[in-house]
Amino acid sequence: MRAKSSFRPGRLFIYAMLLVAAVFMLVPLVAMVFTSLKSMPEITGLAPYSGGTILSIPVDPSFDAWKSAWSSACIAVACDGLRPYFWNTIVLCVFSVTISVSIGAVNGYALTKWRFKGDSVIFALLLFGCFIPFQIVLIPIARLLGLMGLSGSMAGLIAVHVIYGISFTTLFFRNFYVTVPDELIKAARIDGAGFWSIFFRVLLPVSAPIAVVAVIWQFTSIWNDFLFGASFSGPNSRPLMVALNNLVNTSTGIKAYNIDMAAAVIAALPTMVVYVLAGKFFVRGLMAGAVKG
CATH class of the missing domain: 1.10.3720.10 (MetI-like)
Known part of the structure; x- marks a missing residue:
């Protein structure tokens, strides 16, 4: 007897839909992370960073924005970050x-x-x-x-x-x-x-x-x-x-x-x-x- 095939088109369709949903849900998070790693000239598209989009991979990634948000960003009357x-x-x-x-x-x-x-x-x-x-x-x-x-x-x-x-x-x-x-x-x-x-x-x-x-x-x-x-x-x-x-x-x-x-x-x-x-x-x-x- 031939072994029963384990391929199920219905299951493949479900996995594909879950993958699409996961990618769709992750796009905002990816955009946030990429933006946080960029400098302001790169975000605004100033030379030599013209042509980028919100989902473009950072050309010169930096955690300076993270450091500022954590410890030096001005909130209300204080500038001690989050x-x-x-x-x-x-x-x-x-x-x-x-x-x-x-x-x-x-x-x-x-x-x-x-x-x-x-x-x-x-x-x-x-x-x-x-x-x-x-x-x-x-x-x-x-x-x-x-x-x-x-x-x-x-x-x-x-x-x-x-x-x-x-x-x-x-x-x-x-x-x-x-x-x-x-x-x-x-x-x-x-x-x-x-x-x-x-x-x-x-x-x-x-x-x-x-x-x-x-x-x-x-x-x-x-x-x-x-x-x-x-x-x-x-x-x-x-x-x-x-x-x-x-x-x-x-x-x-x-x-x-x-x-x-x-x-x-x-x-x-x-x-x-x-x-x-x-x-x-x-x-x-x-x-x-x-x-x-």
Whole structure:
């Protein structure tokens, strides 16, 4: 018998379409990187660089624009580049993600394995929080932060992201913990384990897939946030996306497109790295809570 051919035209077509889509999606990134490596005369097409396009490979590549964007570009009244705002965003993400994911895990555990009167109402309210538009809560939150003395501070901005993130993280963990057999919890109770013992010794060790999902979701949402950062941050707590907007939209001096593109790539790098390194775990985590049993 002849061996069955492994060639499948349908699969080849799918791969070709995926390749075209990938190239199409990568074109803006390639243009940004190429522009960031060029000098302004090369970008504007001055001699001897005439005839180039936005996708032309840099003739004399240089990282001067990257250095300027990181440490010396003028943003608002300061000329220290993106560096201080980058570290502001790192601090913001670390604390906001850690707190919101931790609270979401406990909430999901309590709402699935320690049922109590009114738990469905509480979950419905938390779920409703996922659909509240950011814009309609800006004034109430600003008023509340002012009353608490947290207006314009890093602590206030962290609190805002934690509160908004709890709804999503609770939903993730709740849907995942529903798939964990109740017999495990009952057996732990029979052995004398309490609320926290069961959480830390039984559920938390198996929560890695959904924890990765929650962390990636929260990290990318907070890192890319502009609205809350522009509304609630102060001069010393301004996050990266607000600084990037101020840099790109400055109206003083010559428009340095290479510095703008370098700054945009720097701002996007952390989220790209996270998705490249942990993207497959994100998909696995989503699928882990998709089927009960």
